[in-house]
Each structure stands twice: as C-alpha cells, then as structure tokens.
Amino acid sequence: MNSENEKNTPWVCGKCNSKLELQKVKVTYLGGSFEVELMKCPVCNFVFIDEDLALGKMLEVEKGLEDK
Amino acid sequence: MDLDKLLEVGDLCIHPEPPVCNATCPVHLDVIAFINEIEKGDFKKAYKLMEKRIPFAKLIGKICDHPCETVCVRKDAGGSIQVSELEKLVINQGYTAPKKTLPLPKNKGKVAIIGGGLSGITAAVDLDKKGYMVSVYEKSNRLGGRLWEYESDTLKKEEIEEELQIFERQKISVTLNTAIDQSRLETLEGDYDAIFIGTGDWEEKLEINRESFMVGESNVFAGGKLAGEGTSVIGSVSSGRRAAISIDRYVSKVSIMASREREGRFETPLNYKTDNVLRVEKINKQGDYYTEAEGIAEAKRCLKCVCEDCITTCSHMQRFNISPDAYIRQINQSERIILGTHYANTMINSCTECGLCKERCFLDISMKDVIHETRESMVEKGKMPVSAHDFALKDMQFSNSDRFSMVRKQPSKEQSKDLFYYPVISYSKYAQGLYKGTGKTGYLFYPGCQLSASHSEYIGEIYKYLVGTMKETKIDGDVGMYLGCCGAPADWAGRQDLMQENIGKIKDVWKEMEEPTFILACSSCASIFEKYCPEINTISLWEIFDKYGLPETKITPDRGVLNLHDACATRNNPKIHESIRNITKSLGYEIKEFGYSKEKTKCCGYGGLVYYANRDQSNDFVQDRISESTEDMLVYCAMCKDLFVEGGKKTYHILDLIYAKDLTSAGLQKTPSFSERHHNRAQLKIDLLSEIWGEKQTMDTTNELDFSLIIPDDAQKLMQDRYILFEDVEKVIDHARKNDEYFFNPETKNYLAKLRHENVTYWVRYEENGKDVIVNSVYSHRMEVVEEP
Numbered sequence A: 001m002n003s004e005n006e007k008n009t010p011w012v013c014g015k016c017n018s019k020l021e022l023q024k025v026k027v028t029y030l031g032g033s034f035e036v037e038l039m040k041c042p043v044c045n046f047v048f049i050d051e052d053l054a055l056g057k058m059l060e061v062e063k064g065l066e067d068k
Numbered sequence B: 001m002d003l004d005k006l007l008e009v010g011d012l013c014i015h016p017e018p019p020v021c022n023a024t025c026p027v028h029l030d031v032i033a034f035i036n037e038i039e040k041g042d043f044k045k046a047y048k049l050m051e052k053r054i055p056f057a058k059l060i061g062k063i064c065d066h067p068c069e070t071v072c073v074r075k076d077a078g079g080s081i082q083v084s085e086l087e088k089l090v091i092n093q094g095y096t097a098p099k100k101t102l103p104l105p106k107n108k109g110k111v112a113i114i115g116g117g118l119s120g121i122t123a124a125v126d127l128d129k130k131g132y133m134v135s136v137y138e139k140s141n142r143l144g145g146r147l148w149e150y151e152s153d154t155l156k157k158e159e160i161e162e163e164l165q166i167f168e169r170q171k172i173s174v175t176l177n178t179a180i181d182q183s184r185l186e187t188l189e190g191d192y193d194a195i196f197i198g199t200g201d202w203e204e205k206l207e208i209n210r211e212s213f214m215v216g217e218s219n220v221f222a223g224g225k226l227a228g229e230g231t232s233v234i235g236s237v238s239s240g241r242r243a244a245i246s247i248d249r250y251v252s253k254v255s256i257m258a259s260r261e262r263e264g265r266f267e268t269p270l271n272y273k274t275d276n277v278l279r280v281e282k283i284n285k286q287g288d289y290y291t292e293a294e295g296i297a298e299a300k301r302c303l304k305c306v307c308e309d310c311i312t313t314c315s316h317m318q319r320f321n322i323s324p325d326a327y328i329r330q331i332n333q334s335e336r337i338i339l340g341t342h343y344a345n346t347m348i349n350s351c352t353e354c355g356l357c358k359e360r361c362f363l364d365i366s367m368k369d370v371i372h373e374t375r376e377s378m379v380e381k382g383k384m385p386v387s388a389h390d391f392a393l394k395d396m397q398f399s400n401s402d403r404f405s406m407v408r409k410q411p412s413k414e415q416s417k418d419l420f421y422y423p424v425i426s427y428s429k430y431a432q433g434l435y436k437g438t439g440k441t442g443y444l445f446y447p448g449c450q451l452s453a454s455h456s457e458y459i460g461e462i463y464k465y466l467v468g469t470m471k472e473t474k475i476d477g478d479v480g481m482y483l484g485c486c487g488a489p490a491d492w493a494g495r496q497d498l499m500q501e502n503i504g505k506i507k508d509v510w511k512e513m514e515e516p517t518f519i520l521a522c523s524s525c526a527s528i529f530e531k532y533c534p535e536i537n538t539i540s541l542w543e544i545f546d547k548y549g550l551p552e553t554k555i556t557p558d559r560g561v562l563n564l565h566d567a568c569a570t571r572n573n574p575k576i577h578e579s580i581r582n583i584t585k586s587l588g589y590e591i592k593e594f595g596y597s598k599e600k601t602k603c604c605g606y607g608g609l610v611y612y613a614n615r616d617q618s619n620d621f622v623q624d625r626i627s628e629s630t631e632d633m634l635v636y637c638a639m640c641k642d643l644f645v646e647g648g649k650k651t652y653h654i655l656d657l658i659y660a661k662d663l664t665s666a667g668l669q670k671t672p673s674f675s676e677r678h679h680n681r682a683q684l685k686i687d688l689l690s691e692i693w694g695e696k697q698t699m700d701t702t703n704e705l706d707f708s709l710i711i712p713d714d715a716q717k718l719m720q721d722r723y724i725l726f727e728d729v730e731k732v733i734d735h736a737r738k739n740d741e742y743f744f745n746p747e748t749k750n751y752l753a754k755l756r757h758e759n760v761t762y763w764v765r766y767e768e769n770g771k772d773v774i775v776n777s778v779y780s781h782r783m784e785v786v787e788e789p
C-alpha cells in the first residue's frame, strides 16, 4: 500500500523529533486485518499517512473491501 | 429478497423485444443493427449481419419480397424504411466472399433433398454445415428453381451460378434431371435418416405441420410452397432453414419443438408509439440502386424502434447505460454472490428513487421499488458499503440530537407576557394568536432538517405566521413546533432499523401532544409521513398559504416568468402541486411548466442520497433538469434549490418569494456547506428558544479553544468534497496541540495531525501563526491503523 509514502519524506514526528521509518503496520477494516508497510515514528509508533495514499491506494482498498 | 419475483418483474420489461420489422422478417434480420451499420457507413459489417440471417444473402438480398416493409412503424410518417433497397446497396458496397471453412466430417446422418428450389437448396446447405451427408435430387437441369425467374441486369446469371457453386465446394451430392415421385420416395425413405421435399407441388396431399415441417409422424419433412409459403421468396428459404433444424433434431433424437416459439414470423409485444414521430419523406433512389449517401439518409429515417420510455428520462440508467431488464439481472446476480465482488453496488446506490420510471412505463415497472428493496436487502445481509451513506446518516443523527431537535407547545399567554405589553392596543396577528392560546396543540409545525439548514432565517417568521393564522381556523388548538429529521436518509439508505426507531419517536411525540396535525414544509417529509405513519394527519405549509392566505408581503403584479420544478417526492401529491401554483400566481408570477412536471417530474439529483453516494451521478440529474429550463427556476424543496444553485442556475425557493429581503441575491444564494448546515440548525434552535419561548440553550460543545481557526476557501471546498466538518477539523487540531501529537515538516513549516472519530480518521495539514491556525488541507480514511510497537 506504500505508494507515495516516500522514504525520504521531510516529515518528522512532532513529539519525538525523529525521522520516520518504513515499518510493518497492522491495519483493519470491516472486521478484516492485514499488514502493510507504512512510514512511522520508530520511537512512539505514530503512523504517517499522506494525502495521496489516503485518497489513492487506501481508498481503493476500502472500496474493494466494501464491495466484497 | 424474493429473487424469483424480481426476475419475473425483469421478464415483464419489453426493452429487449425486437421491432416489428425484425419480428415479421421470416429469417429475423436484425434490422436495427443492420441500419446502424449503414448509418456509420460500415457496409461490410452490414453485409455480415445479412449473411448471418439470410441464406444465400447475396442473391436473396436482391429479390426478397420484404414483408418487413409492410409493417414498418414509419409507414404513415413518410413511408416505410426501404429495407430491401438498403440490402441491395449493402450487397453492392459491402459484399465479401465467405471465408473458406474446414470441411466437417459428414457423419451425423444421411438426408435426401427432393427439389433444388429455394427451400431445398437452403435446407441442403444448412444440413451440410451441420455435418450431414446430403443428396439433392432435382428434376430440371439446374439448381435454384425460382431464383432463375429473377435473372436480370440486377441479378445476373453469373452471380446466381457463382453462389450455387457452394454445392461443388462442399461436395454436396446433386443429381439433376431426376424427378422423384411418391413411389420412388417410399424406396428412398429407408436409405436416408430423413427426407426433405421442396418441390412446390406433390401428387398426394401431405399433412405438413406448419411449425416443425414434419409430414405426419414420419422422417419426411417439407417446405416452400408445399408448406404454405406461397410465392414469398424469403418465406421459402425460411421454411427450408427451419425444416433443416427439425431434421437435425429428429435425427439427433431430441425434442423437435422445444424453445422454437419465435422462429417464424411472430407478434412482438413492442408497441412503438408514433404520436411524437415527425414525418420524414422516404428517400427515392435516383439510379438503379441507392447511392451510399441516399442509403445513409434512408437509414437515418429508421426510428430504431425499442421501448426505452423510462430510460430516456432517467439520468441514472443513462449514466450506467442499462435497461431495466438488464438492471434486474445484475441485481439478481449481485444478490446471489456470497463470496466475490458486488460490482453492482455503486449502480444500486446511484438511483435517486425518484419514481419517474414507473410513471413512464405502460407496464408500471418501478425500478424505484426494485432498487429500494435491494438496498434494504443489502443492509440486512451486511453488504451495503458503509461509506455510501455514512455521512448522511450521521447528519440525520445530528438533526435528531439535542443540538437541533426540540418539541415545544405554543407559548402560553403567561409565558409570553414579557414579550408583549398587556393590554396591547393594536397587536400583531402573531400576538393575537398567542393570547388566544388554548393549551391544546392542534397543529405541530415540522419544518424538517433541510429547510432549517438552508433557510433557517424563515422558520421563525413562518411559525409566527402560523400562530397568527391558525387561530382563525375552525380547528381548535394551538400551533406547536417540532424540529427534527423525518428519517428520509435512513429510508433511502435502506436502513429500516434506524427508520423504524425514528418514526417511533415521531409517533410518541404525536401521541404525547394529543395527535396534532403536522404542518410540513418539506416534500421528503411529506412522503415519509405518508409511507410510515399514515395515521398522522398532515398538511403542507403550501396548502395553508393557499387556503388561509399568504403572509403579508408586498405583492406586485407581473413579477416575471419562472420554470416551476416539482419535487419528485410530491409526485403523487396533486394537492401540493395545485397549491404551489396558486400561491405563485397570487404572488404575481407566471409559471412556465416543464415538459416533465407534476406526476411526471424529474429529480433534482438529491434523492436516494445519490448526492453522497455518487456526486457525478447527482450532477447529471442537476444538469439534465437545468438544461430543460428557459427561465429562472422556482422550487419548493430546500435541497432542490441548493443543488440547482450549486449547478449554476438561478433558483428561488417559494419561501424566497414571500420572505426574502433581497430577492435577487436569494436566487443565487450560495449553498451552505455541510458545516454551515449543522451550525444553522443549532443556531436556529437557540434563537427560537430564546425569542419565542424565552429559554436559554447553551452550546455545550463550544469547548474553549486556545487558537483561532482560519480556513481559506480552497480548504473549505476540500472539506465539502470530502465530507469533513468544521468541528472535525477543530477536534483534530485541538487534540494535536494538547497532546503534542502531530508530524512536522521543517521545510514547509506545516503540521499534519490526525484523529479518529467514530469510524473515520481525519487528517488536517495546517500552519501556525501566533494564535492563528491556517488550514491547508484535509482528508480522511476509514481504515484503522493499529498503533502498537
């Protein structure tokens, strides 16, 4: 699912001031859950999802699951 | 959902029924497809369509006696379409020699064909193709029979001979100069699996079944003139072809007549109406044949007869390019899927449930009912996509929460004594109404959630008018006020659970108030009350205006002409149609009716929650209706107005004509955003309570913020398009600042924060400037991220 969630993002975690890293994260929708790689703060686990990802791939998967 | 019943409804729809030309053609040329190819100038494809249906197409196409033309629907509107001339043109321009096919093993059986005329050669070639060993016996010295009678400049000897070469190419045995009589026939019967007689006449009378072409109960079949085809060329070849099918079935020992009802000429149930067909004279050929241009012009005259009455007026079926019969098949499929993708979901949620289809269909097929039932079934099975209606349902929840909903009796004399000095020498109608209060609530004004959101400024005025007016009517009792949402969103979303709960609450209020008459100002409310609580008496505000007089307003004559758009929810409510027209005229306007109005009105695009489930589809409806208007529009439903104005059309709500301070700007008034709608409702309640009932309601949600939010126009547009509310944005930023939970981009100095609320995660990207927070973007997703190490 990691499309535009670019590895070299300038965004940092506001609380920890740490650089984000690509890591496996669990996401759930409509009772199903699966693992995807997303950018997140390695210290506090705050997960980052940018606009392109939310409105692109993520929306597509949501719609796909809703029509199952 | 009863799927068998559903399929029965689908079978009723005559959309797939052929036009009369096709039904009358004994070999059923697909005339419309054929003509469409001609119009496109694709004569090769047109010829392929002839070849598919007409035996010896290159020859028969030139001499067919065209029974289709006798029945053509265009007959009395300029003359029948000259299909026969078009066929000749297509042969000239589009003939291509048939592709060589690999010879099949001829092992299915042996068939003798007696007589090499039209029906005989057709049966012979068809049976050969099916894999039979065929032997033709012809008494003359050549095949073709009556074909030769047509030999001329247009059907040359060489052409006939060339086409008949198929017998040599396919190695079909032909014995010329051999007459077969009854006694010879009897000897042949044992040598062959079946025999076909196509001799035109026969010494003995044959008992021929006109459907199967079987003679008595034997292995002998007969066609052509013998089988009653007279002199019809196309009838003869058709009988040969159909007899060949019977022979194949007979030899293969399968049911001879199963599902062959429509093989010969048949009556089509399609009864194409010509009332609105403009006369166009037929195109006469200048030479021996049509030129391409002449043919194309003639093809254009064809009406392409098909029943699509409901489709031509429905932006929904047009967008999905679907007819009711096919739609129902898709629903059936979708309902039967257990695992797998429900591809029809988006379509099913894009119908406005406006009901026009049923009005247009002479069979009363109601896609509205079919689709509504489907939505309820999807909800029951947990197959309804949550995102389609979630926002609208939350909006309904808001309207029925404390923030908006309220029920009040008319203020008593005692309660309102601070409002008016007593005794008042000349008091307003309203004050008079208040002083006459009896304590019993005879009427309950129920303006509905959408009017209260779009036109909150009018609600108090209307209420005062009602209090002042209803005291003079015979009905004894005060006018109370009830704010809330009738539940239309739940109904449209197929959510019977929410619908029943909501209607239960409304009925409780009604009983508690001793069964008052509801005064309704929203067309959706009116149809919901009628559907779910017919025991509650209702009257529309418009009927009250009409019956008891309009509020005092400056009335000037000749105020102009307006296109009146009836709300689709009032389709079956002539009382509303009439009172709206009366009021409009009283107000000094002339009405120009739409072609589709009253019970045949169209939907503005809001119905069925399509505005939320498929915004593009909603826009189709908006634009379709706007395109039919020639004047400014007049509506009496808040959502109709908002959608038309959003679509760029100057539109008045009927209340604008009565109450607007500045009429011109009212017609173009920007549609309030979703956030503004919430705010307007909440504020309306606060204002009414304080002004009329002298009560104070505090906004419990206004929690103290330590920042001020600035949302530029483009961010507001994003919020609207992405169904994100002001309060969602506020909560996200507040949470981020209080908990230090956000991302930061040192390059742009932007913050990005998120917060999950119910089933949605909201994200806001913003900048800070002192106490100001400037929103740059907003978005959301429904998937939940599990934040754990």
Ligand code: SF4
Binding pocket: B012, B013, B014, B015, B307, B308, B309, B310, B311, B323, B324, B325, B360, B361, B362, B363, B364, B365
């Ligand atoms: S009007 Fe529509 S539903 Fe009715 S028969 Fe024709 S195509 Fe079918």
Ligand code: SF4
Binding pocket: B019, B020, B021, B022, B031, B032, B071, B072, B073, B074, B081, B301, B302, B303, B304, B305
């Ligand atoms: S108008 Fe066209 S489709 Fe209709 S009957 Fe005539 S040829 Fe057939």
Ligand code: SF4
Binding pocket: B313, B314, B315, B316, B317, B350, B351, B352, B353, B354, B355, B356, B357, B358, B367, B368, B603
């Ligand atoms: S209810 Fe309205 S939108 Fe739905 S199929 Fe019928 S005409 Fe079309």
Ligand SMILES: [Zn+2]
Binding pocket: A013, A014, A015, A016, A017, A018, A041, A042, A043, A044, A045, A046
């Ligand atoms: Zn962190």
